[in-house]
Amino acid sequence: MFPPVFVLDRPVPRTGRPTTTARSVAHDFLNHAAQVRAPARPEYTDAVLMVVTELLTNAIRHTDGPAVLHLELHDDHIEIRVTDTSPEPAEPRPPRTDGTGGYGWHLINRLTTHTHTQPNPHGGKTICAHAPW
Template identity: 60%
Template sequence: MPSWPAPPACGPPPRPGAWTTCSELVANAIRHTDGPCALHLELQDDSIDVCVADRSPRLPQLRTPGTDGTGGWGWFVIKRLATRIHIKAMPDGGKTICAALPW
């Protein structure tokens, strides 16, 4: 992935784990749920919260990763990169998954 300098007002560029976590959470919501999903990023003092909301009540399942590249790595990678993960059930039956990563 190319590395671009951040605008001065934004501070240093994000760590690669933030990009990976965004990609994995959104891809998992698209692949494993029906309907739309939403990505929300929030910069904290020393971390970034990457949150994805979807309409499915199903919780993520840790799978045994396939050695042939067919899947199973996403949740494993997110759990390794994040310092904190929070899953909140939504009143409409969906959920929001938030992963905090060092910034």
């Protein structure tokens, strides 16, 4: 495995439109990444953007502190990490049709090849997902 080619670390504001901001930042990152190494399949770009959106939506919905988006381009995947202030691990919930969610974690696991949660030594956690590229 080669060291990452591009790395992005960006705090995500809780005010305004945080998921829109994160998607825009991720979209710019992916455009640069594609110039270095095009994705193996065109739909991988949309999958990465969806995972970024879902991870950040969960961080904003289920925590009260800041979140940080981290993206890395590796030889065959994009590593997506979102750090938040909650020490609680992400857990799937049954999907609900009443607008309360439950789809995100299932979708993240469907669109990625690997996910795991790391506790942070100073509190909170980082959720890491590998999306094919």
